[in-house]
Amino acid sequence: LFPGVRQAQWLTKTKLVEGLPPAVQGIVDNPAHGLQELEERAKHAVSHARLWDTAEVAPRREKYCPVLFENLIHICRLMSGKYPSLSKRMLARNCRIAATWERESILLQIRGLSGILMNSMTPIPPVASKEEILATKEHVLETFYPIAPTIDLQEVNVYKELNDTGQCFADGYPYSHPHTLFFLESANVRTDRFRPEQLRAKMLMFAFGNALAKAKALHGNDPKVLEQPVVVQSVGTDGQLFQFMVFQLNTTDLVSNDGVKNLVWIDSDQNLYEKAQCVPEVKKRVVTKPAGISGFQPDTFKKFLALYLHGTV
């Protein structure tokens, strides 16, 4: 619905911070990681996905969105030649997420396919300092009086309260910490795709669900403030626009409206490139737009890579 992220914030008791957290921004700005040389490769990855991948003239979004994602992940994974601990990551596709929590006497539950999940053996260290966490106590969650916060949510009779990281993984799974969730909006028709605002809300809800399930698995089902906050990242894209999000779960005490809140950093609507021209546009026998990728923004790719490297660097 219209204030997608605001509603999600109320439901998950979260405070929003614009932009990426300083830890991730530090990785982006750090020249030691050699992010400049990867620009060329990122440009090739985009060209391959948008222009060269198919024997037809132009690939469709269902094809190029996953291909672009795979190419970017391939470039990120190749960094494990430089940072060997990056090989301790595993991608899992089509995992189902299920998490339940109570919010001011309303029982909420999130279930569904949560896109592509990347797990790692080691958890991401908390991004916000203790002072920032305590400062969220003063923050007041905005309400949408007179609209009930549960508007547009499906009311369902729940017989079993499930709480698992998707119940995706059996016990003893070595890569037990959810690291990043990837959402690809690849439907061909525009109305089937989520709009950016809704996509951000979906990312927030699923990141929260994963973090909550992990926290309950680690610390038990009692609602309390966590000493070791759980951090889960999330990236959503439709093939051109990227939304980056870092979510930190500080508390599982979600019944009341005050106390420590959870934190989320959102960097929204980052364009990776302006336009991908498959066939040169010719007006009156003069080439106005040559074929190729125009308006490539390397910063978006750097943020993608920084989110990938976060936690091991």
Place this chain on the structure above:
Amino acid sequence: MAALGVWRLLQPGRRWFSETVPVAPSPPSSPLYPPVVASVTAKSKAAKSRRLQRFKQRVHAAATVEEKLRLYGKLQRPKYTVYPQTFALNADRWYRSFTKTVLVPGMPPRAAAAKPPVAAAGTTPEGGKAPEAGAEAPGAVEVPQAAKTPGPAAGAAPYLDMGELRSLACDALLQESFYQNKKRPFLYRDQDHTPGPFLTQLVSTLAAFLSGRNPLLAASSLDLNPEVNYYWHHGEEVVVHGHRKGRVDPVRFQIDDNPHLQIRVPKQLPEVVPLESDLGDVPVIDHKPSKLPLFKKQYENKVFIGSKVADPCCYGHTQFHLLPDKLKRERFMRERLEDQIEVVYRSNGIASLFAWTAAQAMYQGFWSEADVTRPFVSQAVVTDGKYFAFFCYQLNTLALTAETIKNNPRKNICWGTDSKPLYDVVEDGNVKGFNDEVLLHLVRFLLNRPKEL
């Protein structure tokens, strides 16, 4: 009047004085008459050959590779569709005759000589691998003794940590088959459920792990489920029915392949043996291809390696093929066709690799009238999830049409192994009977690179 008569006698053309040296006519600056050649539009053999010449001239003179490919596949006629993954009996013999390929069992000699030294328990580890080798020592005790190679004398190449690689492979396998809870597999879609994702995970993590060692991998491009197509002519036949009945036509073939995974690189792999080597015989089959069974269809003549000509990664490194449910081993055992199991792997390897290498050669501008000047080498791994077979192909010639094959001594070569299991069974979160040799083979394939790098 007498003067007039003499004048007329002395007109040019009458030379009856013997002293006159006939003046050689000065060479004309341009021929007086156009060259006498066969007609273009007549219904005669000379006219047909003239039309062919003009077509070849057009393709030779094409400005860009895309234009060349467009002209090469412009004329559409019914052609045989060759399927790399086929249940046809003894398909690999037929495919070898279509593509003029020699099958050499085992692996090419240079792969055996360049084996990277492997850290075995007990040998003194070198350099940075020391802490990992030490930590893995309790786990590495089961490393088979056959993997011990003559130690540091093999050169400065650092040791490959088998324990690390094995744990990566086992983790991928366990995740897909055991840890991740998935729904039951769809009917006859078992391969998409477990072996498919396992292969993707394994190759991507191994490629990323080995990219530090192989700079070619660091610049590579990974395709998931790409398309590879190739169109060629081989041999001649007489048209059987229709308005073109009785004419002699080349036999046309088209391969449309979908490997599970493909690695493309910007630099070519080095040649295995020189261009003109002869390592065996190509089988000659006297029957029509439709006896295989192979069926004709007419559609677009595509030549495609997985991405368009503009892509910098235009050479192929390794392909990974997953055999579908229709061709699983149990089915062959049930029908008492055990010897055909290997045929399935071989025919897949030969057909897919021929299509890929030939399409790569066409992307560089070579075609059947302009034969390759350097050999094109690619590798492939064919698997059904548990059993792996490795193939290496060297394309030496593209000239397979009826006229160009007459004086062409070159043959394409394919090295291939039999299928071996990677593991025995997965039980309770443990992989039993893991075979290190197969993993080592896979790693060697991934580490293959040109000598300069």
